[in-house]
Amino acid sequence: MSTTETSILNLPDQSTAVIPKKNFITAEDGLLSWLLTGDHKRIAMLYLISITVFFFIGGAFAGLIRLELLTPQPDLVASDTYNKFFTMHGIIMVFLFLVPSVPATIGNFLIPIMLGARDLAFPKINLLSWYLYMIAGCVILTSLVLGGVDTGWTFTTPLSTHYLNTHVITTAVGVFIAGFSSIFTGLNFIVTIHRMRCPGMTWFRMPLFVWSHYAASVLMVLGTPVLAIALVLVLLERVFGIGVFDPTKGGDPLLFQHLFWFYSHPAVYIMILPGMGVISEVVSTFSRKRVFGYTAVAFSSVAIALFGFFVWEHHMFIMGVSNYSALVFSLLTMLVAVPSAIKIFNWAFTLQMGSITFETPMLYAFGFMGLFTIGGLTGVFLGSLGMDIQLTETYFIVAHFHFVMVGGMLMAFLAGIHFWWPKMTGRMYPESLSKLAAVVTFIGFNLTFMPQFILGYLGMPRRYHAYPAEFQVLNVLSTAGATVLGVGYVLPVIYLAWSLKYGPVAGNNPWQATGLEWQIQSPPLTENFTEIPIMDHEAYDYEWLEHKTAQEVNAVG
Amino acid sequence: MSEHIHDPANITNPEHADHHIVSPLQYTYVFISLLIGTAVTVWAANIDLGVFNPIVALAIASTKMVIVILFFMHVKYQSNLIKMTVGAGFFTFLVLITMTLSDYMSRAWGLW
Amino acid sequence: MDSAIDTTHAEHDAAEHEHVYVPQHRHHFETEEQQREAGSFGMWLFLLTEIMFFGGMFFAYLLFRNWYYEPFVVASNQLNIGMGAANTAILITSGFFMALAVWAAEVRKKNLLVIFLILTTIFGCAFLGVKYFEYKEKYELHHIPGASFDVSQFINPAAYHLNQPKIAPDQAQHVQLFFFLYFAMTGMHALHMIIGIFLLFWLLWRARKGEFSSGYVAPIENFGLYWHFVDIVWLFLFPLLYLINRHPLN
DSSP states (O other), X not given: OOOBTTBOOOOOOTTTOOOOSSSTTTSXXXXXXXXXXXXXXXXXXXXXXXXXXXXXXXXXXXXXXXHHTTSSSOOSSOHHHHHHHHHHHHHIIIIIIITTIIIIIIIHHHHHHHHTOSSOSOHHHHHHHHHHXXXXXXXXXHHHHHTOOOSTTTTOTTXXXXXXXXXXXXXXXXXXXXXXXXXXXXXXHHHHHHHOOOTTOOGGGSOHHHHHHHXXXXXXXXXXXXXHXXXXXXXXXXXXXXXXXXXXXXXXXXXXXXXXXXXXXXXXXXXXXXXXXXXXXXXXXXXXXXXTTHHHHHHHHHHHXXXXXXXXXXXXXXXXXXXXXXXXXXXXXXXXXXHHHXXXXXXXXXXTTSXXXXXXXXXXXXXXXXXXXXXXXXHHHHHSHHHHHXXXXXXXXXXXXXXXXXXXXXXXXXXXXXXXXXXXXXXXXXXHHHXXXXXXXXXXXXXXXXXXXXXXXXXXXXXXXXXXXXXXXXXXXXXXXXXXXXXXXXXXXXXXXXXXXXXXXXXXXXXXXXXXXXXXXXXXXXXXXXXXXXXXXXXXXXXXXXXXXXXXXXXXX | OOOXXXXXXXXXXXXXXXXXXXXHHHHHHHHHHHHHHHHHHHHHHTSOOTTHHHHHHHHHHHHHHHHIIIIITOXXXXXXXXXXXXXXXXXXXXXXXXXXXXXXXHGGGOOO | OOSSSOOOHHHHHHTTOOOOOOTTOOTTXXXXXXXXXXXXXXXXXXXXXXXXXXXXXXXHHHHHHHHTHHHHHHHHTTSOHHHHHHHHHHHHHHHHHHHHHHHHHHTTOHHHHHHHHHHHHHHHHHHHHHHHHHHHHHHHTTOSSSTXXXXXXXXXXXXXXXXXXXXXXXHHHHHHHHHHHHHHHHHHHHHHHHHHHHHHHHHHHHHHTTTTSSSXXXXXXXXXXXXXXXXXHHHHHIIIIIOSOSOTXX
C-alpha cells in the first residue's frame, strides 16, 4: 500500500499500469454507436457533456446579471432585457442543469453498477430521456435566440399569460419536454432499484447514494406531471384566452401557482437529494468509516421526499392565500427541515473518530456541509410566516436558494465528478490543481452570496436591475465573488479534459472505497460485471475491504 | 391458480411465480357491473338528492374504477409492489386536491 | 475479484430447470419473469404520471364548479346526456375487449387475440366518432369558448326558446369557463385515445404476425393497462361534466 497520512489515494504503479483495453468506451467505435447506445454509462457521458454546455450558458447569464448589478443605475441593459437574463439563467440552471445533474450523469453511470446489475431496466427509455433533454435544450435555446422570455423561471400568472409578448409558449414547451426527460429517468431508476438488485443486495445493503436517488426519482415521477399540466394550462390561456387564470373572467392566477409550486417545491428536493447521496459516499470514503446511522440517513431521504410534497405553499405566502392555510404550510415547512438536519448530523458523526483526509472530493463535501447548513437554516427562517413576509422577493431568498443549490448541490456534483472520475475514465485528475479549484470555488461562492443575505434583509428586492445607491458596495462584492467563482468552475473543465489524455492511470480502486463499483475495472466493461456479483456484506464495510485487499496482496505474492 | 395453461417449456413462468390468469367469465361479470353502474349513475342523476347527487355519482365512479383496477388491470393478483404503487398514485393525487383546496376553502373564513 | 463476489448463480438454478428465453428477452434481465414484472411496474409508474397530469385539470374543475355552481349547472345541461352515456358504455365495452385480448395472449390464442384487438379498436373509434358529433354540436351552438362563444342564450334563454334557467350576465361568462374545462379535459382524454388507437394498430400488426402468441405478452398487457387507465379517466369525466345537476328547474 502506498498510502500516506495525508492521502488515501492508492494509484497502481504507473510504469506498468494501463487502462484496460476492453471497456465501455472502446467497446464500439463511431458516432452512431454513441448516439444510439443503450449503455447507461455512455448515456451518462452524453449527459455530462450536454449538461456542462448548458451550465456555462446559464452561467454566462449569471455573469451578465452581476455585471448589470455593479452599478445602482439600470445602465447596462433595458429592464425587459434584464428580466430575460434572470429568466433564462433560472430556466437553464434549474431545468437543464440542476435537475439532471447528478441523476443523469453520475446516477445513470453508477446505479446499475452499485446494484450489481448489467444496465438500467429500460435502456432505450434512458436514451430517449437524453434525446428529450437535448430537444428541450434546443427549444429553450431557440426561444432565447428568438428574443427570450422575461417571466422569471416561475412563469407567474397573470404576468406570463396576459401581460407579456415574449416567447412564453416556446419556453414552456421546452420545459414541458425537459419534464418528460426527468420523468423517464426517475421511472427507470425506480424500476431498476426495485427489481434489478443482485442476489444478496437487500434494500439496507444498498449504498446511500442509491437511496437518495430512489427518493428523488419518486419525486420526479409524481411531481413533474403537475408542472406539465400547469404549463399546458398557461399555453391554453395564452392561445385561447379562456380565463382559467384571469380574474376578469372568473379565473384565479393562484391556481397556476399552486400547480406550479406543487412540482417546484419537490423539484428542489429532486435537485438536492442526489447530491446528498454523493456526500454520503464521499464522507464515508474519506473518513474510512461507515456512514453513521445508515438507517436514519436512508429513511431521511424518503422522509424528505414525502414531506416535500406537503410544503409548496410557502412559496406563495404573500400571494393572497388564506392565512389559515399559510399557517399550516409554515408548520409543515418546519418539519421538512428535520430530515435534512438528520443527514448533516449523521455525516458529522461519521467524521467523528474517522481517519479524515482532504482530497478534492472531501473538500467539496466539507464545503457542501457548511454551505448547505447555512442555506438550509435560512430556509427555516423563510418558512416562518412572519419572517417570510419581510424577506420574500428580496435578495435573502436569492441568497438562500443559491446557498443550497450552488453551495450545496453544485459542490456535491463536483464532489461526485471528482470522486468517480477515475472510475468513469480510468484516469486520475491532477490533485493540486483540483484542490485549488475547490478552494477558489468556496471563496468565490461566499464572496458572491453572503453579501446577498445582507442585501436581502436590508430590503433590496430581487429581479430588479436598479437599486438604491447604499447597496452598491455589497453588490460590487457580490460581483467580484462571481468572477472568482467563474474561475473556480472553468478550472475543472480544463484539468478534467487534460486528465483524459495525460492523467495517471487510476486502477480499480484508487480511493480504497467500498461499493461494488470499486471492485470492477476502470473504466468498466459494457456489461459492468463478468459475472453477476452476490452481495454478502453490508454497505461501507471497511473490514470486508481490508480483508479482501489483504487476501489480494497474498495472492499476488 | 384457477386456470392451468399448458405450458411445457414454462416460458411465461420460469420462476414459478404465481401468475394468475383472469378468466373471461370474471371479465364479463366486471363488464356487466360497469354497465349497470353507468345506468344507475344516469338514473340517480335524474333524481333530486340535493347535496348527495355528486357524492353518489362519484361513489359509483370510484367503485367502477376500483373494479377496473382490480380485475381488468389485474392488480388483485399482482405483487404488493404494484398495489403499493397504485396506492401511492392515489395518495399523491389526494394530497394535490385536498391541500390545494385547504387554501381555497379557508379564504372565506374571515380575517384574524 | 473472486473471494467475496463469486457467483453461485449457475449452481442455483442448475438443479431447477434450464432457462428458456423468448426471442424478445433482453440481456440485462436475468429471467423472463423479471423482465415482465419490470415492464409492468414501469407502465404503472407511467400511469401515475398520468394520474397527476389529469389531476391538475380535475382540481381546476373542482375549484370553478365550486365557485360558479349555477353557470356550471346550466352549462352542463347543454351537454347531450344520451351521447355521453352511450360513449361511456362504448368505452367500457372497448375496455372489456381489451381485457379479453390480454387473456387471449396469455392463453396463446392468436386468432382470438387479433379479433379482440380489432374489437377494442372499433369501439375506441366509435367513442371518438361520438365525440366528433358532440364537438360539432357544440360548435354549431356557439358553445366553444373564445371568440365565437355566444353568451346571450344563457342570459336570455327564453328568447332562444330554451327551457333552462336564466343566469345573470356576469355569471354567464363563467359558462365559458365550464366549456373550456370540458374541451380541455375531454380533448386531453381524446388525445390519449388517439395515441392509444395508433398503438392498437401497431399491436394488431404485430399480433397478426404471431409475436404475442408464444408467451411474450408484455406489450399487450402493458397497453391494456394504459387503455384501462384512459377508460377510468372517462368514468370520472362523464358524471363530473355531464351530470352536475340534471334537474335545475326544481
